[in-house]
Amino acid sequence: MPTNGHRLLGYAGALLEAVDQEMARDENVITFGIDLDDHIAIHGTTQGLQEKYGKDRAFSTPLSEDAMTGFAVGAAMAGMRPVHVHIRQDFLLLCMNQLINMAAKTHYMYGGQLKVPLVERASIGKSWGQGAQHSQALYSLFAHIPGLKVVAPSNAYDAKGCLIAAIRDNNPVIFVEHRLLYYTEAYVPTGSFEVEPGTARVCAEGNDLTLVGISNMVPECLRARELLAEQGIHVEVIDPIWLKPLDMATILMSAQKTGQLLVVDNAWTACGMSAEILACAAESGLTSSGIGMARMGFAPTTCPTSPSIEDAFYPNPGSIAAKIYSMVHPDKPPWQPDPDRAKLTYQSSFKGPF
Amino acid sequence: MPTNGHRLLGYAGALLEAVDQEMARDENVITFGIDLDDHIAIHGTTQGLQEKYGKDRAFSTPLSEDAMTGFAVGAAMAGMRPVHVHIRQDFLLLCMNQLINMAAKTHYMYGGQLKVPLVERASIGKSWGQGAQHSQALYSLFAHIPGLKVVAPSNAYDAKGCLIAAIRDNNPVIFVEHRLLYYTEAYVPTGSFEVEPGTARVCAEGNDLTLVGISNMVPECLRARELLAEQGIHVEVIDPIWLKPLDMATILMSAQKTGQLLVVDNAWTACGMSAEILACAAESGLTSSGIGMARMGFAPTTCPTSPSIEDAFYPNPGSIAAKIYSMVHPDKPPWQPDPDRAKLTYQSSFKGPF
Amino acid sequence: MEKTRQSTLSSDDYRRLYESLQRIRCVEERIAEIYPSDKIKSPIHLSIGQEAISVGICDNLNRDDVVVGTYRGHALYLAKGGNLNQFMAELFGKTDGCARGKGGSMHMIDMSHNILGSSAVVSTHIPVAMGYAWRLKQQAKGQVIACFFGDGATEEGVFYETLNFASLHKLPILFVCENNGLAIHASIEKRWSQRNLLSKVAGFGIETAAVTGMDILEIHHKAGAAIEKLRSGSGPQFLECHTYRWRQHVGPNEDFDAGYRTRDEMAPWVANDQVARIAKKLDEGVRAQIDSQITGEIECAERFAEDSPFPKTQELWEYVYAD
Amino acid sequence: MEKTRQSTLSSDDYRRLYESLQRIRCVEERIAEIYPSDKIKSPIHLSIGQEAISVGICDNLNRDDVVVGTYRGHALYLAKGGNLNQFMAELFGKTDGCARGKGGSMHMIDMSHNILGSSAVVSTHIPVAMGYAWRLKQQAKGQVIACFFGDGATEEGVFYETLNFASLHKLPILFVCENNGLAIHASIEKRWSQRNLLSKVAGFGIETAAVTGMDILEIHHKAGAAIEKLRSGSGPQFLECHTYRWRQHVGPNEDFDAGYRTRDEMAPWVANDQVARIAKKLDEGVRAQIDSQITGEIECAERFAEDSPFPKTQELWEYVYAD
């Protein structure tokens, strides 16, 4: 990601800038969702849009996720580019029927007569006791479905570029934001740009193992990489960015080079993105060259609230580094980094608001 | 599956017998769903239950899938064993919130104070132009979620044994039925028995390749096996039966023996059960012994209605056999069985009702 | 399909209504005849007996007004002027079908006549209509959308969510409930705690009207009044039309042997057949001419459908994503 | 929690109501004090100002009656007699918490008092209450379930689906809408097409009542009457109570600086504080004794919570599936 001449911008600000610029550029872009127009403004990502573009183009809705998703589908069919916002991905479970039975299928089922260019923004929570119903990352449910696209930017640069690309895309896009990333910054161009569907990024190079991180797991993987470097292990970190369409070529090329592949997902593993990536790698014939493969993700449990067990629910730089160490040195005794050094400051400083 | 002393029974009849026997055994078992009590009786699977057990234990509901799923959750919490029936799995998209945010999480989130022993029956359609919204097989969405169990019996024997096991299970179970299987018969015990969660079955032995079929793909795989036998290729067919918990041990043992693994799912492959099985195999270290792996499933498109392209959407004995031939003989030119011989009679005779 | 504001109709109006009614009736009866041949490999939900609702309402709509309906949508498609050749080809699963053989009977669409398709999942099109209506309101050209659904659809929660939001924002949407008293085979007693649908709707501040007697002129008139209000920005209007389905829920036949209803129950509805009623308002000659024109249209559509090729395998892969 | 049928209350009744009100108020105020210490690592939604609804209604319920509520559920849990020690331990994320540290503030449960927990996804517990009510009806022991929710919850479609089915089957369920005029920060004007909630509910054939003045005695009385009807098999009852949330939507503080409402708006509600009102009905001595008892209970609960260990890592894996 190019950094020259761009200012540092937060992930939340980048999302806002993306919608703002698209709304200015194209009057068909509208955005709405529960509590979009209050002082919290979806963590600042919708701040001021109503003042600037009016209540017809940026508005709050009743608590009617199912109907408002259908609304988005209908508005999209009519030629608008709706950006429907949810404060948590768990609530998308109320929208499944519209997203899967309607949005995903319209273009195909009508032989191309209609398009559904909509963006469904929803954030993933983590930590601070958000618990069973406020912590899920459900993007693999959507990645299963032909007709949908799915993207999970891990930094402010991609947040802006992916959101612009998603808004301009003529298909329904599930846009995955991680709450803890809202407070992270990156160099972001002031102008408009797109991070195109289907292109992964090699975030950091290395020869010992290919480490794929998804969403919030990208910074966690990068931290693991630093800790491992001190042990003489050099991992290549890849951010797929778009989960559907998925750029397997970049991942396979790297895995061929390093001979080991670990996917760290910010979600459950069963039938998840990490399963998909491993399955693609297995099918590709990589297996015949005897490449080691593994995946990590949420514990296969519901998410608890107590910090002592909530921590164990999520992968973190420490557990990632330990796993990689054992993959690279299967014969050596296990190793773990100092837990304090494995913490990420932007995360430990988070305590609400919710 | 033992056959001694049992009568031939259809899959639909086996489901009916399972519910009937459980309702007789345990007065807490209730069953309900849209059109459960009409003359079609969910393809005969609920025939006569209302007459026998009364309207309080077997009843039709309004078109309110979301609330009726919540109803099932609440009844289960109160100590009943609800069996909620849907004529098509596509409609489960209206139930996702209750199934995933409530049913799957209740036991954990309340530290064990409540249980949700419910069964969510729903059938998968296929063929005869059922189209985009009436043909989906969405079980991998549920297999992603801790707290849920998922089962997809492929024959009448398992239909009965799995449904009894599901009703007695103290957890929410997603019960997957295939419409085309309703008309198939097997030897089924007259008495009560359970096909326990987490045990796969080797349906037919072979040494050249391990072929895992799911739901309706089991008979299709068995037909492919017959066609391949004539070509001197002997495949081992495995039916996982329960998709969650999944018996990987049986699959891995077979794949180790045969050296090749093909999973044929009755669903899309991306983030699906076939991805999960391949990923588990890849992680297991099978890969380091250079085992070939592949998967088949629905085409990565929406399901069309026209027969000419609908046929190409689904795997069939012909395409499965051809795929296996190319895996076993990568250096030989491709081979395909005679399409007429690859047809399954129970399928070609199907034309509605819908 | 010009606007008809007067409450007494001219002979031209009758002619137009008859032509539309008769076209639908004949097309659906022909579909039922063809069906056993397996040329139509797709579930069909016939509107026979219910045609007057689509016809009476669509006659008040302009071409640039929009309609959206359900899997029981043949009548609506044809009443709004949808292309018959493409319709028939779609039923036959052919590549020249209105959805290129990808939608079938349950998903008929013709955007050149602003027929927004129809959904096979009950109620799902209702909020979609609302989204479309948002756009129509923004464009402020006086366009409206009419959204058709059955009595069963009013049991889905999304229906109420839609009433609330559509009313809150005064969207130009005409809700039309075709209340045939059945959802598949279940009567309303099994499904509704309270039979008065309109009082539920009125609770959301929406103006309502009912036509209980399956009278096309009354439908025409009340729809006309409602649409006029919509065009003047009144906010959503709701019309409930009581009706009766003459055939099976799905399939080409009658089903009085199934036991859930009797032929006697249908008798008054057949006696009140609106196709026959409006036919009587026309000169014999005019009527014969329309009839033969329609016969010709249908023959032509069948030929068109027969002649069109089945989609090629590669077409399976087309239109998964829009460019 | 005995049944109180008379409309004028005895001094014992006042004593009981006060104790319950004061316990909730003091517990929540204490939670707000503790919160900045980060001992409670979980979002909290305080009921301060709304307590009289839970208290007035639960006082009419027997121990074997059931309640279910929302993430804003502390008042309900305590009013129904939930264990305070386990409540506090749950807030502290400890293994002796009522949900063993797996539920937190939003999922308080105590099945030994028939407190069926609460959901953090708006409206999801409403149909669940209906399923539970089905069982209660079958058992025919005169038990009822009271289901509490906010005004925002009535915008979700599942609410209407539930009204329909519960009414159709005459289930013994008391619906209680705590209408505080806000969903997070959004006023009703932004969300409802029509402000009269009860007319929407009545459309489903459900008996309704409203308490607009946040008067605990009126709540007590109307709830008592509704519950009596429920026990005699009348079918669902609906009670709307207008109220006001004194603190932030989530978190321990006031939020009048946020701009979406003013302190003036709150003033009449504070003047009408029901805790203070009922306090005045008691002898000074009685009151002081209750106050000090409650202070003791809370200290004890805090100690209990402090002393309880955090769950061990292996506990993460427990209770995913029931045996």
Ligand SMILES: Cc1ncc(C[n+]2csc(CCOP(=O)(O)OP(=O)(O)O)c2C)c(N)n1
């Ligand atoms: C969400 C959903 N649930 C169930 C079904 C199965 N189903 C198809 S049609 C139908 C009845 C609908 O009745 P109504 O809305 O009155 O329309 P009608 O068929 O009478 O025209 C049902 C239950 C469905 N298609 N979608």
Ligand SMILES: Cc1ncc(C[n+]2csc(CCOP(=O)(O)OP(=O)(O)O)c2C)c(N)n1
């Ligand atoms: C289905 C769903 N949508 C959105 C949210 C986010 N949310 C949490 S509380 C709330 C407002 C609920 O308002 P109300 O029902 O009036 O209850 P109150 O908080 O006022 O007690 C919202 C929108 C949610 N938790 N669940």
Ligand SMILES: [Mg+2]
């Ligand atoms: Mg109907």
Ligand SMILES: [Mg+2]
């Ligand atoms: Mg509220």
